[in-house]
Amino acid sequence: MMLKLLLGIFVYLGTATGQYNYDEVLSKSILFYEAERSGDLPANNRIDYRGDSALGDRGNGGQDLTGGWYDAGDHVKFGFPMAFSTTTLAWGILEFRAAYEAAGQYSYALDSIRWPLDYFIKAHVSDNEFYGQVGDGNADHSYWGRPEDMIMARPAWSITPSAPGADLAAETAAALAAGYLVFRDSDAGYAANLLDHARRLYTFAYNNRGIYSQSISNAAQFYSSSSYVDELAWGAAWLYRATNEQTYLNYALEFADTSAISWAYDWNEKIVGYQLLLFSSAGQTVFQTPVEGYIRSWMPGGSVTYTPQGLAWRQQWGPNRYAANSAFIALVAAKYNILTAEAQNFARSQIHYMLGDTGKSFVVGFGNNPPQQPHHRSSSCPDQPNPCDWDEYNNPGPNYQILYGALVGGPDQNDNYNDARSDYISNEVACDYNAGFQGAVAGLRALTL
Secondary structure (H helix, E strand, O other), X not given: OHHHHHHHHHHHHOOOOOOOOHHHHHHHHHHHHHHOEOEOOOOOOOOOOOOOEOOOOEOOOOOEOOOOEOOOOOXXXXXXXXXXXXXXXXXXXXXXXXXXXXXOOHHHHHHHHHHHHHHHHHHOOEOOEEEEEEOOHXXXXXXXXXXXXXXXXXXXXXXXXXXXXXHHHHHHHHHHHHHHHHHOOOOHHHHHHHHHHHHHHHHHHHHOOOOHHHHOHHHHHHHOOOOOHHHHHHHHHHHHHHHOOHHHHHHHHHHXXXXXXXOOOEOOEXXXXXXXXXXXXXXXXXXXXXXXXXXXXHOOOOOOEEOOOOOEEOOOOOHHHHHHHHHHHHHHHHHOOOOHHHHHXXXXXXXXXXXXXXXXXXXXXXXXXXXXXXXXXXHHOOOOOOOOOHHHHOOOOOOOOOOOOOEOOOOOOOOOOOOOOOOHHHHEOOHHHHHHHHHHHHHHHHOOO
């Protein structure tokens, strides 16, 4: 009830920013991440249907691995996409801080990313070991119910020199370095700890080359990584932005591709991310051309297909996510005078498609005709102590709880969308789906200031 009251107050006090209330979207996207929290929830938990969960998560040596985010509608903690999501959210907070402040969401945004950052510190159990996953993806996906009610075994997997994962370690180093930049002015001690872990994790990544999903085989069918080279450039670029140390710039340039045009910006591919970061924060002008090429490839007439109603549609699985991530990249690029007006217009068209330009919103709990049945377990459950199982999965009605702020996967290439819990392609939600989306909304809000 408290959540509903808070949201009601927000609607009255929120600043109208044109056709869509960006402040409201930012507020609700942050609430989505709060709904994904695992572990011992804080006293100020705003999601009234969520409670403490997975308090027994431990490493193989008994290390405390509680906390972090559940990945999507399931209850696995996949470290690779969690780290990407954290890096991207932190990047948006850094670039568009004024938008978060104007929306009254800056402190909530910091609390939001602190949750996974704390978890990454726990998971970094030694200089040469980092836990990259908790929960068996196969066993987990056979369960439908609340995370609070789970009784299944939750094994944990780590990367080590004998089971390397340079991609996972370097992406997490990026998240921690970006986190340092976010927190250094408000919590210097915490920021210093983040930077220390970032440095050590990057050294581990640099010295132990390998693809994490080959070492953590349980992750392979869910988040199989194709390369660690882009993450080694990405992590070093973030450490250079955090420290201004030439060594990290040298590392970034060792692995960076100065001409490649990314297929996408997502949990598996960071090429345009490091290109834009090295251009914007390291003065490496050689990267302007591929960043421009990337943005143009997503505009009408580029290489990405468009739906009849205007979504840049990269592929069937999570098209909203890819378009939102590219909108975010475009808005950061525009801030640094790359294709400024064109990039802003592209980003606005894509985010507004998701917010309702076609007559329906793709954001749960926002706008006109939003999704009613996101593929998400805990929000599908009635209030406790009522049971929750596969009957709720098969329930033809809306989810019992509103998963405020979650961006669903999206339509097919003809704008057809199936609002059905069982359609996990159209109606999946995930931490990485909201990351670029939230940053893009903040970028659009910044343009109104």
